[in-house]
Protein backbone atom coordinates (compact mmCIF):
# COMPACT_ATOMS: atom_id res chain seq x y z
CA UNK A 241 0.00 0.00 0.00
CA UNK A 242 1.29 3.49 -0.77
CA UNK A 243 2.19 5.30 2.45
CA UNK A 244 -0.08 8.26 1.85
CA UNK A 245 -3.16 6.07 2.09
CA UNK A 246 -2.31 5.07 5.67
CA UNK A 247 -3.35 7.08 8.71
CA UNK A 248 -0.99 5.66 11.30
CA UNK A 249 -0.67 8.96 13.18
CA UNK A 250 -4.34 9.91 13.61
CA UNK A 251 -4.66 11.38 17.12
CA UNK A 252 -0.89 11.24 17.66
CA UNK A 253 1.49 14.07 18.54
CA UNK A 254 5.02 14.08 17.14
CA UNK A 255 7.91 16.47 17.90
CA UNK A 256 10.35 16.89 15.02
CA UNK A 257 13.57 18.90 15.40
CA UNK A 258 15.41 20.29 12.39
CA UNK A 259 11.97 20.82 10.89
CA UNK A 260 12.92 24.00 9.00
CA UNK A 261 14.72 22.28 6.13
CA UNK A 262 16.17 19.17 4.54
CA UNK A 263 15.42 15.80 6.07
CA UNK A 264 13.38 17.32 8.91
CA UNK A 265 11.04 19.11 6.53
CA UNK A 266 10.52 15.94 4.46
CA UNK A 267 9.73 13.94 7.60
CA UNK A 268 7.22 16.59 8.71
CA UNK A 269 5.40 16.34 5.38
CA UNK A 270 5.49 12.53 5.41
CA UNK A 271 4.08 12.20 8.93
CA UNK A 272 1.58 15.05 8.47
CA UNK A 273 0.06 13.11 5.56
CA UNK A 274 -0.78 10.36 8.01
CA UNK A 275 -2.72 12.61 10.36
CA UNK A 276 -0.31 13.63 13.15
CA UNK A 277 -0.39 16.88 15.07
CA UNK A 278 3.16 18.16 14.87
CA UNK A 279 5.45 20.26 17.01
CA UNK A 280 8.10 21.69 14.71
CA UNK A 281 11.35 22.82 16.33
CA UNK A 282 14.32 24.61 14.81
CA UNK A 283 16.41 27.76 15.17
CA UNK A 284 15.33 29.00 11.72
CA UNK A 285 12.07 30.95 12.08
CA UNK A 286 11.51 31.53 8.36
CA UNK A 287 12.19 27.91 7.43
CA UNK A 288 9.86 26.71 10.17
CA UNK A 289 6.96 28.79 8.91
CA UNK A 290 7.55 27.54 5.35
CA UNK A 291 7.48 23.94 6.59
CA UNK A 292 4.36 24.58 8.66
CA UNK A 293 2.61 26.24 5.73
CA UNK A 294 3.26 23.31 3.42
CA UNK A 295 2.51 20.51 5.89
CA UNK A 296 -1.28 20.63 5.67
CA UNK A 297 -1.48 19.53 9.30
CA UNK A 298 -1.97 20.95 12.79
CA UNK A 299 1.42 22.37 13.72
CA UNK A 300 3.00 24.36 16.52
CA UNK A 301 6.38 25.95 15.72
CA UNK A 302 8.97 26.23 18.50
CA UNK A 303 12.16 28.23 18.12
CA UNK A 304 15.19 27.03 20.04
CA UNK A 305 18.96 27.06 19.71
CA UNK A 306 20.50 23.66 20.40
CA UNK A 307 23.85 25.37 20.90
CA UNK A 308 22.61 26.87 24.17
CA UNK A 309 22.87 24.41 27.07
CA UNK A 310 19.40 23.86 28.54
CA UNK A 311 17.50 25.40 25.61
CA UNK A 312 16.73 22.00 24.12
CA UNK A 313 15.26 20.71 27.38
CA UNK A 314 13.09 23.83 27.69
CA UNK A 315 11.92 23.33 24.10
CA UNK A 316 11.01 19.69 24.74
CA UNK A 317 9.00 20.64 27.82
CA UNK A 318 7.10 23.25 25.79
CA UNK A 319 6.57 20.66 23.04
CA UNK A 320 4.98 18.26 25.52
CA UNK A 321 2.50 20.99 26.48
CA UNK A 322 1.65 22.11 22.93
CA UNK A 323 -0.96 19.40 22.27
CA UNK A 324 -1.04 17.83 25.75
CA UNK A 325 1.43 14.95 25.27
CA UNK A 326 3.96 13.33 22.95
CA UNK A 327 3.79 10.01 21.08
CA UNK A 328 7.12 10.36 19.29
CA UNK A 329 10.22 12.55 19.38
CA UNK A 330 12.24 12.67 16.17
CA UNK A 331 15.62 14.35 16.55
CA UNK A 332 16.95 15.53 13.19
CA UNK A 333 18.47 18.99 13.87
CA UNK A 334 22.22 19.04 13.45
CA UNK A 335 25.25 20.73 11.94
CA UNK A 336 28.19 19.49 9.90
CA UNK A 337 31.53 21.27 9.58
CA UNK A 338 34.35 20.23 7.26
CA UNK A 339 37.57 20.85 9.23
CA UNK A 340 40.98 19.26 9.46
CA UNK A 341 41.34 17.43 12.79
CA UNK A 342 44.48 19.37 13.69
CA UNK A 343 42.59 22.65 13.30
CA UNK A 344 39.52 21.78 15.37
CA UNK A 345 39.66 24.08 18.40
CA UNK A 346 38.21 23.29 21.81
CA UNK A 347 35.40 25.70 20.95
CA UNK A 348 34.61 23.97 17.62
CA UNK A 349 34.61 20.62 19.39
CA UNK A 350 32.35 21.77 22.22
CA UNK A 351 29.86 23.38 19.84
CA UNK A 352 29.60 20.27 17.66
CA UNK A 353 29.14 17.94 20.63
CA UNK A 354 26.57 20.30 22.17
CA UNK A 355 24.43 20.61 19.03
CA UNK A 356 24.76 17.13 17.54
CA UNK A 357 24.86 15.03 20.72
CA UNK A 358 24.19 16.77 24.05
CA UNK A 359 21.09 18.56 22.79
CA UNK A 360 19.63 15.22 21.69
CA UNK A 361 20.16 13.80 25.17
CA UNK A 362 18.60 16.91 26.74
CA UNK A 363 15.52 16.49 24.55
CA UNK A 364 15.13 12.77 25.26
CA UNK A 365 15.50 13.36 28.99
CA UNK A 366 13.02 16.25 29.09
CA UNK A 367 10.48 14.36 26.95
CA UNK A 368 10.64 11.21 29.10
CA UNK A 369 7.56 11.90 31.27
CA UNK A 370 5.40 12.73 28.24
CA UNK A 371 6.64 9.73 26.25
CA UNK A 372 6.28 7.33 29.16
CA UNK A 373 2.65 8.18 29.74
CA UNK A 374 1.81 7.32 26.10
CA UNK A 375 4.21 4.43 25.37
CA UNK A 376 6.09 6.71 23.00
CA UNK A 377 9.08 6.38 20.77
CA UNK A 378 12.35 8.18 20.05
CA UNK A 379 14.15 8.34 16.72
CA UNK A 380 17.61 9.90 16.64
CA UNK A 381 19.68 10.77 13.58
CA UNK A 382 23.26 9.59 13.28
CA UNK A 383 25.30 9.44 10.06
CA UNK A 384 27.47 6.97 8.22
CA UNK A 385 30.27 9.22 9.55
CA UNK A 386 29.31 7.95 13.02
CA UNK A 387 29.48 4.31 11.89
CA UNK A 388 32.61 4.31 9.79
CA UNK A 389 34.26 7.68 10.43
CA UNK A 390 34.88 10.39 7.88
CA UNK A 391 37.95 12.45 7.02
CA UNK A 392 37.91 16.17 7.94
CA UNK A 393 35.05 16.00 10.46
CA UNK A 394 36.38 14.21 13.55
CA UNK A 395 34.07 16.19 15.84
CA UNK A 396 31.02 15.37 13.69
CA UNK A 397 31.96 11.68 13.50
CA UNK A 398 32.43 11.56 17.29
CA UNK A 399 29.06 13.23 17.95
CA UNK A 400 27.25 10.95 15.49
CA UNK A 401 28.94 7.83 16.95
CA UNK A 402 27.74 9.09 20.33
CA UNK A 403 24.17 9.10 19.01
CA UNK A 404 24.43 5.34 18.43
CA UNK A 405 25.53 4.62 22.00
CA UNK A 406 23.11 7.11 23.53
CA UNK A 407 20.12 5.74 21.66
CA UNK A 408 20.88 2.11 22.37
CA UNK A 409 21.46 2.92 26.06
CA UNK A 410 18.08 4.67 26.25
CA UNK A 411 16.42 1.77 24.40
CA UNK A 412 17.76 -0.67 26.98
CA UNK A 413 17.03 1.50 29.99
CA UNK A 414 13.59 2.74 28.97
CA UNK A 415 12.18 -0.45 27.43
CA UNK A 416 10.65 -1.40 30.80
CA UNK A 417 8.98 2.03 30.77
CA UNK A 418 7.35 1.27 27.41
CA UNK A 419 9.55 3.55 25.31
CA UNK A 420 11.27 2.48 22.09
CA UNK A 421 14.39 4.26 20.78
CA UNK A 422 15.92 3.76 17.34
CA UNK A 423 18.59 5.36 15.16
CA UNK A 424 18.42 6.37 11.53
CA UNK A 425 21.83 6.47 9.84
CA UNK A 426 21.49 8.43 6.61
CA UNK A 427 24.07 8.18 3.88
CA UNK A 428 24.23 10.99 1.34
CA UNK A 429 20.97 12.97 1.34
CA UNK A 430 20.62 15.96 -0.96
CA UNK A 431 20.32 18.86 1.50
CA UNK A 432 22.39 21.89 2.48
CA UNK A 433 24.60 19.61 4.62
CA UNK A 434 25.38 17.34 1.67
CA UNK A 435 26.33 20.30 -0.48
CA UNK A 436 29.13 20.99 2.02
CA UNK A 437 30.50 17.43 1.65
CA UNK A 438 33.18 16.44 -0.85
CA UNK A 439 32.12 14.46 -3.94
CA UNK A 440 31.65 10.79 -3.10
CA UNK A 441 34.41 9.70 -5.45
CA UNK A 442 36.88 11.67 -3.31
CA UNK A 443 35.63 10.31 0.00
CA UNK A 444 38.00 7.61 1.27
CA UNK A 445 35.33 6.02 3.48
CA UNK A 446 33.10 5.31 0.47
CA UNK A 447 35.36 3.37 -1.85
CA UNK A 448 34.08 2.89 -5.38
CA UNK A 449 36.50 0.00 -5.98
CA UNK A 450 33.57 -2.40 -6.20
CA UNK A 451 30.52 -1.90 -8.32
CA UNK A 452 27.92 -0.25 -6.11
CA UNK A 453 24.68 -2.16 -5.78
CA UNK A 454 22.51 0.88 -6.33
CA UNK A 455 24.64 3.29 -8.35
CA UNK A 456 22.10 6.10 -8.43
CA UNK A 457 21.29 5.97 -4.74
CA UNK A 458 24.91 5.99 -3.62
CA UNK A 459 25.16 9.43 -5.22
CA UNK A 460 22.56 10.61 -2.76
CA UNK A 461 18.84 10.61 -2.33
CA UNK A 462 16.26 13.38 -2.00
CA UNK A 463 15.16 13.81 1.64
CA UNK A 464 11.77 12.34 0.73
CA UNK A 465 13.65 9.09 0.03
CA UNK A 466 14.35 8.42 3.70
CA UNK A 467 11.35 10.16 5.30
CA UNK A 468 9.31 6.95 5.19
CA UNK A 469 11.86 5.17 7.39
CA UNK A 470 11.33 7.76 10.13
CA UNK A 471 7.55 7.43 9.77
CA UNK A 472 7.77 3.65 10.03
CA UNK A 473 9.93 3.79 13.18
CA UNK A 474 7.59 6.28 14.87
CA UNK A 475 4.53 4.19 14.02
CA UNK A 476 2.90 1.13 15.56
CA UNK A 477 4.26 -0.88 12.64
CA UNK A 478 7.62 -0.78 14.45
CA UNK A 479 6.26 -1.78 17.88
CA UNK A 480 8.75 -4.70 18.12
CA UNK A 481 11.70 -2.61 16.93
CA UNK A 482 13.92 -0.88 19.47
CA UNK A 483 17.62 -0.22 20.00
CA UNK A 484 18.13 -0.80 16.28
CA UNK A 485 20.43 1.01 13.88
CA UNK A 486 18.79 1.61 10.51
CA UNK A 487 21.29 2.45 7.78
CA UNK A 488 19.81 4.15 4.70
CA UNK A 489 22.75 4.84 2.42
CA UNK A 490 21.74 3.28 -0.87
CA UNK A 491 24.32 0.55 -0.38
CA UNK A 492 27.23 3.00 -0.35
CA UNK A 493 28.96 1.12 2.47
CA UNK A 494 28.75 -2.32 0.85
CA UNK A 495 32.01 -4.14 0.16
Ligand SMILES: NC(=O)c1ccc[n+]([C@@H]2O[C@H](COP(=O)([O-])OP(=O)(O)OC[C@H]3O[C@@H](n4cnc5c(N)ncnc54)[C@H](O)[C@@H]3O)[C@@H](O)[C@H]2O)c1
Nearest residue numbers: 258260261262263283305306307333334383428429431433
Ligand atom coordinates in the same frame (compact mmCIF):
# COMPACT_ATOMS: atom_id res chain seq x y z
N1 LIG B 1 22.32 15.36 4.33
C1 LIG B 1 23.10 14.32 4.56
O1 LIG B 1 23.78 13.80 3.65
C2 LIG B 1 23.15 13.72 5.95
C3 LIG B 1 23.83 12.51 6.13
C4 LIG B 1 23.91 11.93 7.38
C5 LIG B 1 23.28 12.55 8.46
N2 LIG B 1 22.63 13.73 8.27
C6 LIG B 1 22.00 14.34 9.45
O2 LIG B 1 20.65 14.63 9.15
C7 LIG B 1 20.23 15.72 9.98
C8 LIG B 1 19.50 16.75 9.12
O3 LIG B 1 20.40 17.31 8.23
P1 LIG B 1 19.99 17.84 6.77
O4 LIG B 1 20.84 17.13 5.81
O5 LIG B 1 18.52 17.82 6.63
O6 LIG B 1 20.56 19.34 6.83
P2 LIG B 1 19.84 20.74 6.95
O7 LIG B 1 20.93 21.73 7.20
O8 LIG B 1 18.93 20.95 5.81
O9 LIG B 1 18.95 20.60 8.27
C9 LIG B 1 19.46 20.78 9.56
C10 LIG B 1 18.43 21.55 10.38
O10 LIG B 1 18.92 21.64 11.73
C11 LIG B 1 18.71 22.98 12.17
N3 LIG B 1 19.70 23.35 13.17
C12 LIG B 1 21.05 23.43 12.98
N4 LIG B 1 21.62 23.92 14.10
C13 LIG B 1 20.64 24.14 15.00
C14 LIG B 1 20.60 24.67 16.33
N5 LIG B 1 21.72 25.10 16.94
N6 LIG B 1 19.41 24.75 16.95
C15 LIG B 1 18.28 24.35 16.33
N7 LIG B 1 18.23 23.89 15.08
C16 LIG B 1 19.40 23.78 14.41
C17 LIG B 1 18.88 23.83 10.92
O11 LIG B 1 18.28 25.12 11.06
C18 LIG B 1 18.22 22.97 9.86
O12 LIG B 1 16.84 23.26 9.72
C19 LIG B 1 21.49 16.24 10.68
O13 LIG B 1 21.53 15.74 12.00
C20 LIG B 1 22.61 15.64 9.86
O14 LIG B 1 23.79 15.49 10.58
C21 LIG B 1 22.55 14.31 7.05
